[in-house]
Amino acid sequence: MRAIAVDIDGTITDSSRKLCISALRALRGAERKGIPVIIVTGNVLCFAMAASVLIGTSGDVVAENGGVIYSDGGIRVLGDIEKAETAYNHLREIHPVRKVQFSDLRLSEVAITREIPVQAIREALEGFDVEVYDTGFAVHLTDPEVNKGSSLKLVAESMGIEMSDVMAIGDSENDIEFLERAGFSVAVANADPELREMADYVTAREYGDGVREAIHKFAGVDI
Numbered sequence: 001m002r003a004i005a006v007d008i009d010g011t012i013t014d015s016s017r018k019l020c021i022s023a024l025r026a027l028r029g030a031e032r033k034g035i036p037v038i039i040v041t042g043n044v045l046c047f048a049m050a051a052s053v054l055i056g057t058s059g060d061v062v063a064e065n066g067g068v069i070y071s072d073g074g075i076r077v078l079g080d081i082e083k084a085e086t087a088y089n090h091l092r093e094i095h096p097v098r099k100v101q102f103s104d105l106r107l108s109e110v111a112i113t114r115e116i117p118v119q120a121i122r123e124a125l126e127g128f129d130v131e132v133y134d135t136g137f138a139v140h141l142t143d144p145e146v147n148k149g150s151s152l153k154l155v156a157e158s159m160g161i162e163m164s165d166v167m168a169i170g171d172s173e174n175d176i177e178f179l180e181r182a183g184f185s186v187a188v189a190n191a192d193p194e195l196r197e198m199a200d201y202v203t204a205r206e207y208g209d210g211v212r213e214a215i216h217k218f219a220g221v222d223i
């Protein structure tokens with residue numbers, strides 16, 4: 001394994017989005033061993049970059065479910081926010097939806113709070129050119145042309161790393177394409193059933209403790 005790609009919310013953070021110390025230590029241990037960590041998240045890029053700096057990850061960064069990447073020292077917007085805004089404007093006429101915090105900073109997709117059942121959102125947006133992801137933290141309306149998996153591939157290529165050499169770790173449905181594309185996939189114990197079903201390995205422990213478990217077991221990092 002030459003890199004670890006890791007989701008943020010529900011994977012290295014707990015159910016209230018607080019960073020798990022166990023994950024922090026494991027990710028730093030991987031970096032010390034020369035295994036770069038790539039953050040792959042639905043959060044906005046500046047949030048993901050701050051997480052990268054504070055944790056100490058040296059890999060590039062995938063944000064907004066693949067709609068934005070930080071790669072080769074530059075920012076690239078890959079998703080078309082117009083598709084998401086068109087869908088959101090329609091949704092607003094039907095349901096009292098609200099965007100999540102920091103939405104002004106989103107460059108490629110729209111994320112809304114989870115007050116309306118996701119099934120109702122999917123029904124209202126049938127025929128619109130957006131992917132709807134319920135991450136357990138927000139509902140994202142994302143350009144279907146991009147996802148965490150396709151953008152991770154771009155980032156890994158620019159780092160000179162094959163996808164077959166990447167271990168991916170995630171927790172929810174926005175991680176499916178991301179785990180599918182990686183050479184080895186891990187779902188933390190608290191992950192969505194669908195993700196646990198398709199992952200190569202499901203950790204015994206939840207959240208950051210699961211991340212530590214996988215990094216210890218498969219990357220040989222002593223923590």
Ligand SMILES: O=C(O)COP(=O)(O)O
Nearest residue numbers: 008009041042043135138
């Ligand atoms: O932004 C979200 O809703 C979830 O973020 P995540 O992809 O890091 O879990």
Ligand SMILES: [Mg+2]
Nearest residue numbers: 007009010171
């Ligand atoms: Mg997550």
